[in-house]
Amino acid sequence: MGIKFEEAGHIGYMGHNGGFQFRQISDSEYEYKATIQDFHLNSGGITHGGFIMTLMDSGLGTSVYQSLGGEKKIATISLDVKFVAPSHEGDILFGSAKIIKKTRSMVFVRGELQVEGHVVATGDGIWKILTP
Secondary structure, three states, X not given: OOOOOEXXXXXXXXXXXXXXXEEEOOOOEEEEEEEOOHHHEOOOOOEOHHHHHHHHHHXXXXXXXXHOOOOOOEEEEXXXXXXXXXXXXXXXXXXXXXXXXEOOOEEEEEEXXXXXXXEEEEEEEEEEEOOX
């Protein structure tokens, strides 16, 4: 049956944005998802780029946090997002994250957002570990 998604972003900033669900696939691979709602759309009727970046920051950041055992404070120091295709109200954005490298003070991660197997955005980020 596979690993079930669990609510991850239902409080704080992501809670105001509709939340998201998250699951761990392996020690270095994670998935997350969110359903596009009307308030995620820009004036052109497609998902606002700011929401795409917020979802990717939250999904990749949660992946980094989990990869560190869920006990260390972290902060995004770099997030490079490429917008590839639009998404629309009702679409389910599926995100994947892969931890590329960990050092004592940084974690490097790569991610992708898709709708029904079509890439919507890709991203690379660096997270700073704030607590030893």
